[in-house]
Amino acid sequence: YQRRVREAVVSTQSTGKMILLNDPDRIKKDGELAFISALWFWMTPQSPKPSCHDALVGNWKPTQKDLKCGRKPGFGVTINIVNGGVECNHKPMKSKTFHRVETYKLFCKRLGTTPGANMNCETQQQFAAYCGN
Numbered sequence: 001y002q003r004r005v006r007e008a009v010v011s012t013q014s015t016g017k018m019i020l021l022n023d024p025d026r027i028k029k030d031g032e033l034a035f036i037s038a039l040w041f042w043m044t045p046q047s048p049k050p051s052c053h054d055a056l057v058g059n060w061k062p063t064q065k066d067l068k069c070g071r072k073p074g075f076g077v078t079i080n081i082v083n084g085g086v087e088c089n090h091k092p093m094k095s096k097t098f099h100r101v102e103t104y105k106l107f108c109k110r111l112g113t114t115p116g117a118n119m120n121c122e123t124q125q126q127f128a129a130y131c132g133n
Helices: 002-009 031-043 052-057 064-068 075-087 095-110
Strands: none
Touching: 031 052, 052 075, 075 095
16 A cells, blocks of 8 residues: 555656645545555654554553653544644543544444543644643
């Protein structure tokens, strides 16, 4: 999948054209490309953020700054990675964030697994935030 995304995002080997940079709507027209792009986003860290996958499965170990900013492994930090500036650090939790968490819990139940701890991001600062000394 990485080769296909790299070719679509950066360039094609045959033409050197910037496919997605020149035509971002192509993702709407190409289901395979949309799926691969979503998978790429889920699996790829984007500094200073870990990948969503690593945060959810426990591969990511928060730094002291992360802990000071309220970021701990779990579903909540994946919300922060994807949309932290809009959805995180709001008390009470925003309605769409609440529904996202409830949907996650429902899928976990239907799949016969537990959702784990730290399911929301209402006390988390976004990754670009300065959280003190």
